[in-house]
Amino acid sequence: MKIKNIIIVFTLLLSLAGNAQTSFSDRAPLDSVPEWVKEKVTPKEYEIWKTMSSVFYIDYSILKTELSPERKQEIYDGLKKICEGIEKGEFSHRVGTGFTFAKENPIDTTFQWKLCELTQIDENIQLCKREASVYQSVHSNSVELVCTVWYIYNSQKKEVHIVKYEISPNGSHCKFQGGMGMVYQKNLNRLQGSYAGTFRYEIGGRKYCDQLEKSFAFSIDK
Incomplete structure (x- = not known):
């Protein structure tokens, strides 16, 4: 069937x-x-x-x-x-x-997660926005996929509430079709995510189509 x-x-x-x-x-x-x-x-x-x-x-x-x-x-x-x-x-x-x-992929912990926004709600609670380039075309440094995540972190309880996350293409004539997900791993105090899909883009009049599947993670304390 x-x-x-x-x-x-x-x-x-x-x-x-x-x-x-x-x-x-x-x-x-x-x-x-x-x-x-x-x-x-x-x-x-x-x-x-x-x-x-x-x-x-x-x-x-x-x-x-x-x-x-x-x-x-x-x-x-x-x-x-x-x-x-x-x-x-x-x-x-x-x-x-x-x-x-899907088969388990190696988890990439080398991405550079930039802290874009930080709002201190009280002594222990923060609203954070982080982003990182999670894929870059081998044909151009200016064509990439950027992951952004917003979350609330309680440093006293070591708890995270994920507010929102998204993955978006950066570059001209780019389109990503697929999906992603993120979870908080309390035992490791880190956010882990993955994405999979098709990334289409154009460079110098030539069209490219990359099939992608990637897992990644970063520590909340960094």
Whole structure:
């Protein structure tokens, strides 16, 4: 059976509605979780998969791989957010859609995150805006993708609330089609994100099309 596919690029967070048709070898019918999945997860995790299965044809093959504690937490943090949306009816138009996970990419921590704005709300709470160039064309230094994130940071509680994030092209005749997501990893006190999509641009009358998929992270304290 061929079904439309949703790819979770770095866990959740990023839900990309793909146009490609695909079939899953480890998927199950709607409202059904395979018995082997129940044996591999905790009762709370099983309830998450049950909620997910009410909307999606899920590819469970991710559970057959060795997951680091950080990767596992990232996955379930993302799934919890999707489940919250399911319970609110936000995914009712996605019933019967395929759901899978992209392979794990190395996390780039070398991007230079510029602090653009800082508003001190009180002694411990700050509203911050940061941005970084997360992709640069090999054909021109002036053609790039810039990620911007706004968040509220409580330095006393070591908590972050992400207000907004976006990824935008910088350069002439540029267009990015895709999506991105970001989460706060409290145990590492950092923001982690990823994006995937198609970046089209023109340089000197010549057109380029780059297929991109990238994960990145930066420490809140830096």
